[in-house]
Structure formats: structure tokens, C-alpha cells
Amino acid sequence: MRERLVIIGGDAAGMSAASQARRLKGPDELEIIAFERGHFTSYSACGIPYWVSGDVPERHRLIARTPEEHRARAIDLRMRTEVTEIDVAAGRVRARDLESGAEEWTAYDNLVIATGARPDRPPLPGMDAPGVHGVQTLDDGQALLDTLERAEGRRAVVVGAGYIGVEMAEAMMKRGYEVTVVNRGQEPMATLDPDMGRLVHEAMTGLGITMVGDAEVTKVLTDAEGRARAVATDDAEFPADVVVLGMGVRPETALARAAGLPLGEYGGLLTDLAMRVRGHDGIWAGGDCVEVLDLVSGRERHIALGTHANKHGQVIGTNVGGGYATFPGVVGTAVSKVCDLEIARTGLREKDARAVGLQYVTVTVESTSRAGYYPGAAPMTVKMLAERRTGRLLGVQIVGREGAAKRVDVAAVALTAGMTVEQMTALDLGYAPPFSPVWDPVLIAARKASVAVRAGGA
Structure with missing residues (x-):
């Protein structure tokens, strides 16, 4: 009897799992259905700042495999379709077509949750105003570029100074914007110790970027048309024609939480070494929505990186396809640059x-x-x-x-x-x-x- 693999999420972890499972089992043995709510699949989210900056001239260069290419390999990839519910007891998911609004249930033998992460967007006044952008998906990147095309001024405020924050500061500079980075911490790059973060601070200042540390954003101010015009802290305002959020990301696990699946300290799904959700045979998870073992500290961490996501997908696909693979953990390696x-x-x-x-x-x-x-x-x-x-x-x-x-x-x-x-x-x-x-x-x-x-x- 043919088994069915259902995948939620069509980027790195989800489609790596689909592709690897397909290599091991043909369409007669394994049916694969993947749901993706966005317009793109199998793309490099890490490359978005370089697309925005113009270093990567065309969007398509960030796409490793199109929906048509996946479908040619007997993967039923359903774009612009959002999974709204996981019914663990019945072994099924409910999905809604975002164009027509039609909903249907799809049963599974194995389920892969690869829902990724979402930009941290605190519930502050004006955070959802036009002109305020998170940068996590290709859709996000396109929306930001559309705003930049319309913007009349050349002032950009980046909120947060982690990896995305410093990379987007560089992207805005390369597009000719006057850039201000407003950061909650005293120094940028909280993934470094403060003494090393200070070196990054000094270098960014030397590049002409205005660095504002120890500053808590309280709201985004809007103009008469409701568009972002400035970022406010307790004691200052920073004019902005575009606002980019670089405050980090959180695991996108609302579906998993509602289904009663186990989550960790950082809100990510907890899995075993085979990337199987703990306590749930037939349910797997990988990518930015999971927590992973830190081999140095021995604790679980949330690290959103495409390198991990692709490895998770390979492990899941191998196991679903009848092989054996594990993901032992990470040591927390990351690199970035600003200019x-x-x-x-x-x-x-x-x-x-x-x-x-x-x-x-x-x-x-x-x-x-x-x-x-x-x-x-x-x-x-x-x-x-x-x-x-x-x-x-x-x-x-x-x-x-x-x-x-x-x-x-x-x-x-x-x-x-x-x-x-x-x-x-x-x-x-x-x-x-x-x-x-x-x-x-x-x-x-x-x-x-x-x-x-x-x-x-x-």
C-alpha cells in the first residue's frame, strides 16, 4: 500500500526532506504532498539582504528549485496554500487555498513540519504600518523593494543589530540611504561578547552608519496617510522613509502549539536525533521551527540557519524513505559581514x-x-x-x-x-x-x- 508524506513548508527543510525521500522511494511507494503559503519555494533566505542591496541583481538567482521542478519529480507541491490545523489524533491536516478560500483535509502517514521562523515584531504602535518591513521570506524581500521604489526620501532606520540588522544596514547604504541603527543593547551583534561587539560598532560608525545603543523602541510614528515616518524611543525620534526590522526571529510554531506538540524554552519544536517530534511517531520537524542540541553547553538552542535546515531535511527524508540518519547537534557557528x-x-x-x-x-x-x-x-x-x-x-x-x-x-x-x-x-x-x-x-x-x-x- 502506498504511503503518504505531507509536508508543511516549501523551503529548505521541507523540500530537502521531500527530495531526499523521493530519491529513496518512487511514486508507487510514496506519495508526497507539500503545502507552501508563499509565492516561492526552495530559496536562499540568507541571500535576501544581498538581493536588496543589488549585489545579487535578480530574484531568481536565489531560487534553487522552482515549483515546476519539484512537480517534475512527482512531488505534489501546492503553492499559496496554508495549513491551518494539524489533527494529530486523526493523522490529517486542514489546508486553505489562499486564492479561492477553499479548505480541505489531507490525511498523512508521515508529517513534516517545516514552518520556519517569523521576524520578531513586537506589539508596539505603528509596527504594522506600511513602510515597516521584516525580512524573512522572498515575499518580504519583494515587499521591501517595492517600498524602496516608491519612497521619496532616502532615510532608513534599522531596528535591531543582529545578523539581519547589520546586513540590512549595509544593503540600505549600498542603495544610497542614510542609515540609522537603533539597538536595544549597548553594542551590536549580541551573539558576540560586548568587547567584540564594540569593534563592530566602531567599524559601522566609520562607514557612516549612525549607531544608537541602549535604546528601546517604543513606537513607529506615521504620517497623515498612515505610513511610517519615524522610529521613536523614550527620548528621541529618528526620521525614516523606510523601517527595517532586524530584531531576530522566533520559531513559527503556532500550528504545533495548537496541536499539543512539545515545544522548548525558545518556542521551537523538540525532536530526537532522527528529527522525529518527541513522543510522536510519524511526525517530523526541521529547520527554523525547531530547537537543536548545543554540543558545547549540552542545552537546547534555537538557531535559524539555512545550513541546519537543509541538513535536517536530509535526515528526515532519509528516515521517511526507509534509511537511517541522525542530526547530532551544532556548535553555533555563524558568519556575517557589513561592507x-x-x-x-x-x-x-x-x-x-x-x-x-x-x-x-x-x-x-x-x-x-x-x-x-x-x-x-x-x-x-x-x-x-x-x-x-x-x-x-x-x-x-x-x-x-x-x-x-x-x-x-x-x-x-x-x-x-x-x-x-x-x-x-x-x-x-x-x-x-x-x-x-x-x-x-x-x-x-x-x-x-x-x-x-x-x-x-x-
Whole structure:
């Protein structure tokens, strides 16, 4: 008897699961139905800031596979169709066609929940006004571009200074806007420790971006036509012709919550190593709507990244298709940039280590991306955390110019392997003057951290 796989969400996790399951089982064995409420599928949400900036000239370049391409592989992909209810007891979902309004129930043998995340939009006056944009989907990106085409002024306010915030600040600059970033924290990039965030702050200010820290947005002011005209805090107003929200995202799990499925501390679905929703055979979840195990801290975290989503989908599709796969967890690696400044981190920040009861030492080193005498050598700051007494690597943060960000991958591998900073000093990394100093900046930090560990963490 043919089984039916139903998928909610047509982007990275959902369609990776569909494609992998289809590779393992043909249409005679497995029927696949996927519901997507938007206009696009299988696209790079991470590329949206670069499309908005003009670095990526056409929208279609962000789309890995069109609905027609999925359908050609015997996947029944239903666009502009929103799932409104999951009936766990009956093994079915209710979906509504957003064009016609028609609703119907669809039964499943296996269900994949890949509903993604939604931009954090606090319930403040004016947050839903025209001209205020979150940036999470291609539809969001298109709506922002449409606003930019109509806007008469050239002032942009970005609310929040996380990854999306700093990337959108760059995008607005490249489009010729005067950019103000209003941030709740004192420093941008809360995923970094404040001392490293300060380096990002200084660089963004040097690029001509106005940085406003320790500022809580209270409302968005509107004009006579109801459009956004300024962002207000307790003691200031910042004029805006467009407002971009960069306050982070939350798991989109309203359907799962209503169905009684288990959610974690951050509101994401909880799964086992096979990406099966805990306690529910036949229900799977992946992508930005789930929480994942942090291999360094041992706790669940919510990390919205396309790399994870695609891996989740591969694992789910393999398991639904009759194979076996697991997703063991993450170390929290992420990179970003604003103009020529590169930003990277992996593992724990200081406050993360304290929160789980770890004692640690920290070191910060200044180095260069290439041999100092080689043309184009650029400054780089590396901060490293190691566990006191054992010397186990706990985290690395890097801020620098060209060649800085991807060096964090060395640290990510070391974290995954559970290496100590002493062991890291012996890593046989590639060297030539155009690519690195004799001692790579990450290894300089490891050597300094190993000395701090031996000294007892002064």
C-alpha cells in the first residue's frame, strides 16, 4: 500500500526532506504532498539582504528549485496554500487555498513540519504600518523593494543589530540611504561578547552608519496617510522613509502549539536525533521551527540557519524513505559581514559559559590575515574561551577584514571534536604568505589560551 508524506513548508527543510525521500522511494511507494503559503519555494533566505542591496541583481538567482521542478519529480507541491490545523489524533491536516478560500483535509502517514521562523515584531504602535518591513521570506524581500521604489526620501532606520540588522544596514547604504541603527543593547551583534561587539560598532560608525545603543523602541510614528515616518524611543525620534526590522526571529510554531506538540524554552519544536517530534511517531520537524542540541553547553538552542535546515531535511527524508540518519547537534557557528568588515563566532560567549556553570579563561589577540609584509594584509581580532583547568575549547569570536570570517571553521571543527586549546596549537594548517602569517591567528589565540590555562586562568 502506498504511503503518504505531507509536508508543511516549501523551503529548505521541507523540500530537502521531500527530495531526499523521493530519491529513496518512487511514486508507487510514496506519495508526497507539500503545502507552501508563499509565492516561492526552495530559496536562499540568507541571500535576501544581498538581493536588496543589488549585489545579487535578480530574484531568481536565489531560487534553487522552482515549483515546476519539484512537480517534475512527482512531488505534489501546492503553492499559496496554508495549513491551518494539524489533527494529530486523526493523522490529517486542514489546508486553505489562499486564492479561492477553499479548505480541505489531507490525511498523512508521515508529517513534516517545516514552518520556519517569523521576524520578531513586537506589539508596539505603528509596527504594522506600511513602510515597516521584516525580512524573512522572498515575499518580504519583494515587499521591501517595492517600498524602496516608491519612497521619496532616502532615510532608513534599522531596528535591531543582529545578523539581519547589520546586513540590512549595509544593503540600505549600498542603495544610497542614510542609515540609522537603533539597538536595544549597548553594542551590536549580541551573539558576540560586548568587547567584540564594540569593534563592530566602531567599524559601522566609520562607514557612516549612525549607531544608537541602549535604546528601546517604543513606537513607529506615521504620517497623515498612515505610513511610517519615524522610529521613536523614550527620548528621541529618528526620521525614516523606510523601517527595517532586524530584531531576530522566533520559531513559527503556532500550528504545533495548537496541536499539543512539545515545544522548548525558545518556542521551537523538540525532536530526537532522527528529527522525529518527541513522543510522536510519524511526525517530523526541521529547520527554523525547531530547537537543536548545543554540543558545547549540552542545552537546547534555537538557531535559524539555512545550513541546519537543509541538513535536517536530509535526515528526515532519509528516515521517511526507509534509511537511517541522525542530526547530532551544532556548535553555533555563524558568519556575517557589513561592507568589508567580517564577523564570525562559534561555541559559547562568556555569558553562555556562566549560564551553564563553566569556569573559563579568555584571551584576545590582534593579528593579520596574511603575512604582515605581504600586500593586502588586514587586521584581525580573535577572542577565545577555554575551560579553566581542562583547557577544552569553549568558543571563538573573530572580527576583521578580508579573510577573517571563514577562519572560524577551524574552531568549529575543534569544538565538534572536543579539542583542548593545547591540542589546537599543533594543528597542521596551511601556510603561505598570501594566506596567513606563519602562526595563523586562531593558533596564536590557542597558544595564548593554553598559557592562561596552565597559569590557572589569571
